[in-house]
Amino acid sequence: MICVLAGGVGAAKFLSGLVRAVPASEVTAVVNVGDDLDLHGLRVCPDLDTVTYTLAGAVNPETGWGRAHETWNVMEGMERFGASTWFRLGDRDIATHLYRTERLRAGAGLAEVTAEIARAWGLRLHLVPATEDELRTMVTVAEGAERHEVSFQEYFVQRRHSVPVASIRFAGAETAYPAPCVLEAVVRSEAVVIAPSNPVVSIDPILAVQGLREAVGARRERVVAVSPIIGGAALKGPADRLLRELGHESSAVGVAHWYAPIAGTLVIDEVDADLAPAVEAAGMRCIVAPAVMSDPGRAEALARVVLAAAGAPVDAAAAERAPRG
Amino acid sequence: MICVLAGGVGAAKFLSGLVRAVPASEVTAVVNVGDDLDLHGLRVCPDLDTVTYTLAGAVNPETGWGRAHETWNVMEGMERFGASTWFRLGDRDIATHLYRTERLRAGAGLAEVTAEIARAWGLRLHLVPATEDELRTMVTVAEGAERHEVSFQEYFVQRRHSVPVASIRFAGAETAYPAPCVLEAVVRSEAVVIAPSNPVVSIDPILAVQGLREAVGARRERVVAVSPIIGGAALKGPADRLLRELGHESSAVGVAHWYAPIAGTLVIDEVDADLAPAVEAAGMRCIVAPAVMSDPGRAEALARVVLAAAGAPVDAAAAERAPRG
Numbered sequence: 001m002i003c004v005l006a007g008g009v010g011a012a013k014f015l016s017g018l019v020r021a022v023p024a025s026e027v028t029a030v031v032n033v034g035d036d037l038d039l040h041g042l043r044v045c046p047d048l049d050t051v052t053y054t055l056a057g058a059v060n061p062e063t064g065w066g067r068a069h070e071t072w073n074v075m076e077g078m079e080r081f082g083a084s085t086w087f088r089l090g091d092r093d094i095a096t097h098l099y100r101t102e103r104l105r106a107g108a109g110l111a112e113v114t115a116e117i118a119r120a121w122g123l124r125l126h127l128v129p130a131t132e133d134e135l136r137t138m139v140t141v142a143e144g145a146e147r148h149e150v151s152f153q154e155y156f157v158q159r160r161h162s163v164p165v166a167s168i169r170f171a172g173a174e175t176a177y178p179a180p181c182v183l184e185a186v187v188r189s190e191a192v193v194i195a196p197s198n199p200v201v202s203i204d205p206i207l208a209v210q211g212l213r214e215a216v217g218a219r220r221e222r223v224v225a226v227s228p229i230i231g232g233a234a235l236k237g238p239a240d241r242l243l244r245e246l247g248h249e250s251s252a253v254g255v256a257h258w259y260a261p262i263a264g265t266l267v268i269d270e271v272d273a274d275l276a277p278a279v280e281a282a283g284m285r286c287i288v289a290p291a292v293m294s295d296p297g298r299a300e301a302l303a304r305v306v307l308a309a310a311g312a313p314v315d316a317a318a319a320e321r322a323p324r325g
Numbered sequence: 326m327i328c329v330l331a332g333g334v335g336a337a338k339f340l341s342g343l344v345r346a347v348p349a350s351e352v353t354a355v356v357n358v359g360d361d362l363d364l365h366g367l368r369v370c371p372d373l374d375t376v377t378y379t380l381a382g383a384v385n386p387e388t389g390w391g392r393a394h395e396t397w398n399v400m401e402g403m404e405r406f407g408a409s410t411w412f413r414l415g416d417r418d419i420a421t422h423l424y425r426t427e428r429l430r431a432g433a434g435l436a437e438v439t440a441e442i443a444r445a446w447g448l449r450l451h452l453v454p455a456t457e458d459e460l461r462t463m464v465t466v467a468e469g470a471e472r473h474e475v476s477f478q479e480y481f482v483q484r485r486h487s488v489p490v491a492s493i494r495f496a497g498a499e500t501a502y503p504a505p506c507v508l509e510a511v512v513r514s515e516a517v518v519i520a521p522s523n524p525v526v527s528i529d530p531i532l533a534v535q536g537l538r539e540a541v542g543a544r545r546e547r548v549v550a551v552s553p554i555i556g557g558a559a560l561k562g563p564a565d566r567l568l569r570e571l572g573h574e575s576s577a578v579g580v581a582h583w584y585a586p587i588a589g590t591l592v593i594d595e596v597d598a599d600l601a602p603a604v605e606a607a608g609m610r611c612i613v614a615p616a617v618m619s620d621p622g623r624a625e626a627l628a629r630v631v632l633a634a635a636g637a638p639v640d641a642a643a644a645e646r647a648p649r650g
Binding site: 073074081095105 | 402403407408424430445
């Protein structure tokens with residue numbers, strides 16, 4: 001068993017590579033739900049859906065999230081009613097939210113519904129939300145002299161993560177407990193991988209779930225993180241900017257300081273090879289390897305590096321047996 | 326003020342003609358909600374939406390209901406989850422259901438939400454549901470030797486109204502009270518028109534709302550019904566079959582017997598001119614006029630006949646002032 005702490009696009013790409021290296025049924029992805037939102041009465045779980053669509057081969061290849069061949073007629077219709085449409089939901093994507101919302105209203109837990117959706121897409125990996133309880137990433141932004149707290153998506157999508165961030169908190173974390181199977185996956189896996197996701201707003205809300213940071217830390221020697229910062233910049237999203245604004249170094253070394261308490265190893269890209277000594281000085285074993293997942297082959301190679309670093313078995317024939325997630 | 330008791334497609338066509346004959350702002354359409362259903366967590370109100378889309382010029386001209394230029398990607402997506410999709414909702418149409426459902430969950434009444442939707446479509450006529458309370462048309466169908474009760478849409482759409490009907494009831498009618506403005510419209514209008522809708526499953530559920538049958542009956546001399554049965558057949562839907570199966574004559578005369586207790590006048594089509602004496606014998610004044618609304622001009626002409634029959638003023642210049650509903 002391999003356990004992967006996962007955010008959205010970066011994690012989805014990594015998982016696509018991982019299921020070419022080990023059988024998908026041996027992978028549990030524990031996914032961030034701090035970005036989730038309720039919109040037009042629908043429960044939207046962006047990171048869960050990005051992972052699902054990507055592994056199912058149904059993701060929009062241009063954006064890395066949302067559905068391929070998407071249409072936008074529901075949103076266009078909503079505009080007539082003056083509904084807020086800064087967070088745009090595609091028609092094909094809405095089918096997922098409708099199904100999820102109806103199941104949740106009928107009393108099913110988010111873990112159960114997530115598994116149903118993954119199964120409907122033919123996925124064999126175990127996809128679980130970090131928690132079924134309400135946990136929301138809240139961002140205090142500084143706009144001019146004013147500071148105010150907004151939801152993650154109001155920061156990320158509505159403000160296009162272009163405003164300075166003063167602080168971040170995870171509302172509800174005190175009463176958010178791990179979803180079924182999450183703790184077991186962390187405790188019993190041969191490797192716990194921290195995917196190349198945003199440490200601040202994708203991985204931290206997972207670790208904020210009650211008991212999870214401690215459980216991961218207790219496996220520290222088997223925990224391998226992949227730096228999402230390459231050459232000082234995030235490949236996608238505001239990870240670099242957030243690290244800086246919150247007083248950290250926007251580099252693989254900054255990531256090392258961030259993860260050192262809970263992870264024994266950090267994989268950094270070759271362009272950052274000269275940072276390896278600083279990463280080790282931060283208290284992490286450092287592995288240098290190509291970390292830009294520009295195609296599934298490179299993602300698979302990265303996954304193999306990560307598994308080897310954790311001392312986990314790699315199944316050479318897995319790609320043939322499990323062409324899909 | 327003109328009050329129109331309205332079902333779906335036939336009523337929508339009649340209303341399109343009526344707002345060419347009188348200012349739309351002087352028309353109140355009291356619409357059947359017995360066909361409403363909850364689907365995928367959405368509140369769907371087929372008759373309200375058919376009237377709205379038709380008057381807004383946005384209806385699918387092929388079917389007479391649903392949106393023009395519709396796409397079906399949400400439904401296609403739902404099929405993956407094994408969701409029941411015999412009642413197909415189009416993407417553009419779903420925007421209406423999402424908006425309505427969210428507003429109802431927020432505590433708004435159906436009358437308020439219906440008015441918001443009508444306003445968003447630029448309609449000036451008053452569109453009101455017969456009741457805001459739950460009232461559902463239930464149909465006992467005879468399939469082979471078995472009888473069982475299904476919802477109206479399970480009869481109408483899922484079984485394509487092709488099974489014999491043993492009886493019909495309106496679940497919840499005992500506790501369904503008129504929506505705001507409904508009684509006022511019935512009591513204060515110069516004319517109360519019963520649109521050429523299905524008497525059994527479109528008009529009867531309106532009259533089943535507490536106090537409405539009595540209120541309409543009290544205006545009997547100002548109540549003009551338009552027969553939806555022409556030449557013994559319904560132009561659309563199962564009105565002819567239902568009348569027969571429930572023991573009535575499938576003709577303008579059968580309609581006359583049905584409406585005589587509450588309506589003083591029946592308008593029948595020219596092909597049924599020879600039935601006029603039988604209609605009068607049933608206790609209704611009979612007016613013979615072209616009643617097939619094959620275009621807006623004919624619908625307008627029919628509306629003028631109806632208004633004249635009720636002794637209501639007709640505004641010759643209304644078409645210029647109110648090109649839309």
